Amino acid sequence: MEFLIPTRTSRPSDDPIFALNTEARARAAAGEAIINATVGALLDDEGRLSVLGSVAQTLREVPPNVGAGYAPIEGDASFLKAVVADVMGQRPEADWTVAIATPGGSGALRLAMADFLDTGQAALTTSYFWGPYRTIADELDRGLATFRMFDANGRLDGADLEHTLSAQIEAQGRALLFINSPCHNPTGYSFDADEWRQLAAIVGRAADRAPVTLLIDIAYARYGQRSLDEAVDALLGLAGRALLLFAWSASKSFTQYGLRVGALLAVHPDPEARRRIRSALSYSCRGTWSNCNAGGMAAIGRALTDPDLRARTDQERAALKSLLDRRVEAWNSLATDAGLRYPRYDGGFFTTVFCADAFAVAARLKEEGIFVVPQTGALRVALCSVAERDIPRLVQGIARHVTR
Amino acid sequence: MEFLIPTRTSRPSDDPIFALNTEARARAAAGEAIINATVGALLDDEGRLSVLGSVAQTLREVPPNVGAGYAPIEGDASFLKAVVADVMGQRPEADWTVAIATPGGSGALRLAMADFLDTGQAALTTSYFWGPYRTIADELDRGLATFRMFDANGRLDGADLEHTLSAQIEAQGRALLFINSPCHNPTGYSFDADEWRQLAAIVGRAADRAPVTLLIDIAYARYGQRSLDEAVDALLGLAGRALLLFAWSASKSFTQYGLRVGALLAVHPDPEARRRIRSALSYSCRGTWSNCNAGGMAAIGRALTDPDLRARTDQERAALKSLLDRRVEAWNSLATDAGLRYPRYDGGFFTTVFCADAFAVAARLKEEGIFVVPQTGALRVALCSVAERDIPRLVQGIARHVTR
Numbered sequence: 150m151e152f153l154i155p156t157r158t159s160r161p162s163d164d165p166i167f168a169l170n171t172e173a174r175a176r177a178a179a180g181e182a183i184i185n186a187t188v189g190a191l192l193d194d195e196g197r198l199s200v201l202g203s204v205a206q207t208l209r210e211v212p213p214n215v216g217a218g219y220a221p222i223e224g225d226a227s228f229l230k231a232v233v234a235d236v237m238g239q240r241p242e243a244d245w246t247v248a249i250a251t252p253g254g255s256g257a258l259r260l261a262m263a264d265f266l267d268t269g270q271a272a273l274t275t276s277y278f279w280g281p282y283r284t285i286a287d288e289l290d291r292g293l294a295t296f297r298m299f300d301a302n303g304r305l306d307g308a309d310l311e312h313t314l315s316a317q318i319e320a321q322g323r324a325l326l327f328i329n330s331p332c333h334n335p336t337g338y339s340f341d342a343d344e345w346r347q348l349a350a351i352v353g354r355a356a357d358r359a360p361v362t363l364l365i366d367i368a369y370a371r372y373g374q375r376s377l378d379e380a381v382d383a384l385l386g387l388a389g390r391a392l393l394l395f396a397w398s399a400s401k402s403f404t405q406y407g408l409r410v411g412a413l414l415a416v417h418p419d420p421e422a423r424r425r426i427r428s429a430l431s432y433s434c435r436g437t438w439s440n441c442n443a444g445g446m447a448a449i450g451r452a453l454t455d456p457d458l459r460a461r462t463d464q465e466r467a468a469l470k471s472l473l474d475r476r477v478e479a480w481n482s483l484a485t486d487a488g489l490r491y492p493r494y495d496g497g498f499f500t501t502v503f504c505a506d507a508f509a510v511a512a513r514l515k516e517e518g519i520f521v522v523p524q525t526g527a528l529r530v531a532l533c534s535v536a537e538r539d540i541p542r543l544v545q546g547i548a549r550h551v552t553r
Numbered sequence: 554m555e556f557l558i559p560t561r562t563s564r565p566s567d568d569p570i571f572a573l574n575t576e577a578r579a580r581a582a583a584g585e586a587i588i589n590a591t592v593g594a595l596l597d598d599e600g601r602l603s604v605l606g607s608v609a610q611t612l613r614e615v616p617p618n619v620g621a622g623y624a625p626i627e628g629d630a631s632f633l634k635a636v637v638a639d640v641m642g643q644r645p646e647a648d649w650t651v652a653i654a655t656p657g658g659s660g661a662l663r664l665a666m667a668d669f670l671d672t673g674q675a676a677l678t679t680s681y682f683w684g685p686y687r688t689i690a691d692e693l694d695r696g697l698a699t700f701r702m703f704d705a706n707g708r709l710d711g712a713d714l715e716h717t718l719s720a721q722i723e724a725q726g727r728a729l730l731f732i733n734s735p736c737h738n739p740t741g742y743s744f745d746a747d748e749w750r751q752l753a754a755i756v757g758r759a760a761d762r763a764p765v766t767l768l769i770d771i772a773y774a775r776y777g778q779r780s781l782d783e784a785v786d787a788l789l790g791l792a793g794r795a796l797l798l799f800a801w802s803a804s805k806s807f808t809q810y811g812l813r814v815g816a817l818l819a820v821h822p823d824p825e826a827r828r829r830i831r832s833a834l835s836y837s838c839r840g841t842w843s844n845c846n847a848g849g850m851a852a853i854g855r856a857l858t859d860p861d862l863r864a865r866t867d868q869e870r871a872a873l874k875s876l877l878d879r880r881v882e883a884w885n886s887l888a889t890d891a892g893l894r895y896p897r898y899d900g901g902f903f904t905t906v907f908c909a910d911a912f913a914v915a916a917r918l919k920e921e922g923i924f925v926v927p928q929t930g931a932l933r934v935a936l937c938s939v940a941e942r943d944i945p946r947l948v949q950g951i952a953r954h955v956t957r
Contacts, residue, residue, distance in 0.1 A: 150760075150764050150794075151764060152669055152727075152764045152766050152796040152821075152826075152830070153668055153669065153829060153830065153833050154668065154669065154670065154727075155671070156671075157668050157833040157836070157837075158829055158833070159829070159832075160829075160832040160833045160835070160836035161832060161836065162828065162831075162832045164626060164839065167625070167626070189623075190622065190623065197618070198618045198621060200617050200618055200621045202617075205617035205620075205621065208617075208620065208848075209613050213604050213606075213609035213612075214601070214602045214604055215811075216609070216612065216809075216811055216812065217604045217609065217808055217809050217810060217811055217812070218594065218602050218810055218811050219593075219594065219810040219811055220811055221571070222571070252656060252813070252842040252843070252845075253842070253844075255841075255843035256842050256843070259840070259841050259842070263692070264557055264558065264561045265556055265557065265558065266558065267558040267559070267560075268672065268694065281839060281840065281843065284836065284840040285840045286840075287836070287840055288667070288836065288837055288839075288840025288841055289840070290672065323556075323558075360554050360555060360556045362556050390554075392556040404621055405620075405621050406622055406623040406847075407619075407620055407621055407622050407623055407844070407846065407847025407848060408620065408621070408846065408847070408848070409656070409813070409842065409843075409844070409845065409846050417556075422556075424566065425557060425562055425563070425564075426556070427566075428563075428564040428565060428566045429557050429561040429562070429564045432561070432565065432688065432691070432692065433561075433692055435568065435685055435688045435692075436663070436688040436689045436690075436691055436692025436693070437659075437660075437663050437692055437841060437842075438656040438657070438659060438660050438663070438813065438841075438842055439656070439657055439659035439660070439813075440657075440811070440813070441656075441813065442811065442812065442813050442846050442849070443810075443811025444612075444811060445846070
C-alpha cells in the first residue's frame with residue numbers, strides 16, 4: 150500500500166550538496182588535507198563557522214517572554230519595518246512596501262511561488278540557478294524555466310530573457326521571474342547598474358502585456374562590491390506596472406543561518422492592491438508555518454535599528470567581508486593566470502567555473518581531496534568555506550582537470 | 554492588473570481570533586475589567602505568559618555556533634530521536650518511526666496534507682475543529698471534510714466517522730484523517746481508551762480498502778488527565794495497515810510558542826516505505842521552509858534528554874498544569890450548576906459551550922467585557938488565559954446569554 154501521493158513517491162533521498170559536505174568532513178576528520186568548497190556558509194580560515202558576536206549576544210538578551218510568545222502571523226511589526234528600511238532606505242516607496250516575515254529567504258521564495266504563479270505554471274530564472282528554486286517549484290506543483298544567463302560577452306543575456314519571458318506570457322498569461330543578484334548563487338555574478346536598468350526595461354515591456362512579478366533574491370547583498378541601491382533605484386520605476394518583490398534573509402547578512410529569519414517585501418503604489426497582497430501572503434503563512442521565530446525577529450530587528458548595536462554589527466560584518474574579499478582577490482589573480490573561465494566575480498560566497506564535463510571533473514577532484522559542487526556545464530566553488538592559503542591548491546587542481 | 558493568482562485574491566484580512574484578542578487587550582488597557590478567553594496560550598492569573606524558566610535558560614545556553622549554523626533539512630538528529638522517544642517510549646516500534654522537524658505543529662500538519670493527500674482531495678476531521686486545519690488545506694488546494702464528532706451520548710460518533718471515511722475512500726481512493734486528542738482544540742474533549750480502540754478499529758477497516766493516513770495532533774497532550782500512552786497503545790496495531798502519524802509540538806508542552814519547534818512522526822514497519830516517506834517529507838521541507846530553528850531544536854532536544862534538566866522542566870510544567878487544572882475544576886463545578894452544555898472536559902487549554910446562536914451571543918458577551926471565540930453552534934472558551942478568580946463571572950455571563 151502506497152500512502153504517498155503519486156508525485157511524491159520517488160523524491161531523492163539526500164541533498165547532493167549535503168552528501169558531498171558529509172564526505173568531505175569525514176575525510177578531513179580522518180586526517181586527509183581536504184579542501185571543502187561545498188559549504189554555503191562563511192567559515193574562517195580555520196574552518197569554523199563565522200558568527201557575528203554582537204548578534205549572538207543580542208539573541209541571548211531577548212526577554213524570555215518575547216521569544217516564548219507567538220509573533221503575529223505576518224511577523225513582528227518593528228522587525229518588518231526595519232527590514233523595509235534596510236532595503237528601501239528613506240525612499241518614499243517604503244510606504245508602498247508590504248513586508249511579511251518568512252523562515253529565511255527560502256520561505257520568501259516559497260510564498261512568491263505559491264501566490265503569484267498558478268499550479269502548472271513555471272517560474273523563470275537564470276540558466277545557472279540555486280537548486281532549491283526547482284525544489285520549491287516541485288513542492289508546489291509549479292515548474293521552473295530558464296533563460297540563457299550570459300551573452301557572448303559574459304553579460305546578462307537580455308535578448309534571451311526578453312524572448313523567453315515573452316513566450317511565457319504567451320503560454321501562461323503571467324510570469325514570475327526570480328533574479329538573484331548581487332552575488333548570484335552559484336555563479337557569483339553581480340549585475341552592474343546598466344544590467345539592472347536593462348532588466349527593468351525588459352520587465353516593464355513584458356508587464357504591459359500581462360501580470361509580471363519580478364522577485365529579487367538579495368540573500369547575499371551585503372557581501373557584494375556594489376550597493377543594493379543600484380538595483381532598487383533602477384527597479385522602483387516598475388512599481389505598479391510590474392509587481393516588485395524582494396526576498397530578504399538574515400541567514401548570511403547576520404550569520405544566523407539556523408535562526409530562520411527572513412522576509413518577503415512587495416512594492417505596489419495602490420493601497421487596495423497592497424491590502425489584497427498582504428492578506429494573501431499572510432493567509433499563506435498561516436496555512437504553511439503559521440508564524441516565525443519570535444526571538445529571532447526581535448534580535449534581528451534590534452540589530453537593524455539600535456544605533457550602537459547596528460554599528461557594532463556592521464563593523465563585525467565588515468571584518469568578515471574583508472576575509473571573503475581577500476579570498477576573492479586571490480582567486481581572481483590565480484584563476485585568471487590559470488586560464489579558468491568563470492563569470493565576472495567581485496564578491497560573494499560562490500563562483501562557478503565553466504566546465505564541459507563537470508560531474509566527471511568533480512569526481513576526479515574529489516579523489517584528490519578537493520570538493521566542489523558539479524552542475525551541468527559548471528563547477529560551483531564556495532570560496533566562503535575555503536581558507537585563503539588553500540586557494541592556490543584549489544585553482545591548480547581545477548585547472549589540471551577542467552575540460553573546455 | 555492583478556498579480557495574485559485567482560484563488561488568492563480575496564483572502565480574509567485578519568485572523569478573527571487575533572482581532573478579538575487585540576480588541577480585548579485594548580479595552581483592558583483602557584481600564585475596563587475584561588475577561589479575555591480568546592488567547593491560545595497559558596497565562597498566569599495576572600495575565601502574563603507562563604514560561605518554563607528551565608527551557609528559557611537552556612535556550613540562552615545554546616552555543617552560538619550551534620544556533621547560527623544550518624540544521625540538517627530533516628532536523629537535528631538528537632532532537633528527532635528525543636521526540637520519537639517522547640512519543641514511543643521504549644516500544645520497539647520506535648525503530649519504525651521516521652521523524653522530520655517542522656516549524657511547530659502547524660508545519661507538521663502542512664507536511665501531512667501536502668504529501669499524503671492529492672490536490673483537490675479533502676482531509677477529514679471532527680465537526681468541531683481548529684480553524685487553521687482549513688487554512689492549511691486551502692493553501693495547498695486541498696479540501697477539508699468533517700464527520701459528526703459527538704453522538705447522542707456526547708462520545709465519539711464512530712458510526713458517522715465510519716460512514717464518512719468510507720464515502721471519502723469511495724470518492725477519492727484515499728483518506729487523511731486528522732484527530733486532535735488529548736485536549737481537543739476547541740472542545741477540550743479527550744478520548745478515553747475505549748474511544749482510541751474504536752478509532753483504531755474503524756481506521757483499520759477503512760485501511761483494508763485504500764491508503765488511509767491517520768494523523769494524531771498531540772499539541773496539547775501534556776495537559777491531559779490521561780496518558781498519551783493509551784492512544785499509542787491502541788493505535789500501534791494499525792502500523793503497516795494504515796499510516797500512523799503524530800504531529801508533535803514544543804509550543805505548548807515547553808511554553809515556547811514563538812520558537813517554532815515541532816515534528817512530524819510517521820510509523821511504518823517497512824524500511825523501504827519509511828525511506829520513501831522520509832525522502833518525500835524531507836523534500837517538502839527543502840521546498841517550503843528549507844530547515845528549522847537550529848538553536849530551538851538544540852534546546853528542546855536537551856530539555857527532553859538531559860535527566861536533570863528534564864526533571865526541572867517536568868516539575869515546572871506540573872506547576873503550570875496544576876494552575877490550569879484548578880481552572881478546569883472551577884469551571885466544571887460552576888458550569889454544571891449553571892446548566893451549560895459542553896463536552897466532557899478534564900484538562901487542556903480550551904472548552905466549548907454549545908450555543909445555537911454563537912456569533913450573536915459572543916457579540917453580547919463582548920459588550921459586557923467577556924471575550925470568547927464563536928463558531929457555528931459553539932463558543933470556544935480558552936481557560937488557559939482566564940484567571941481562576943474570573944471564572945464565576947465568565948460562567949454567569951455565558952449562562953445569562955447562551956441560547957439552547
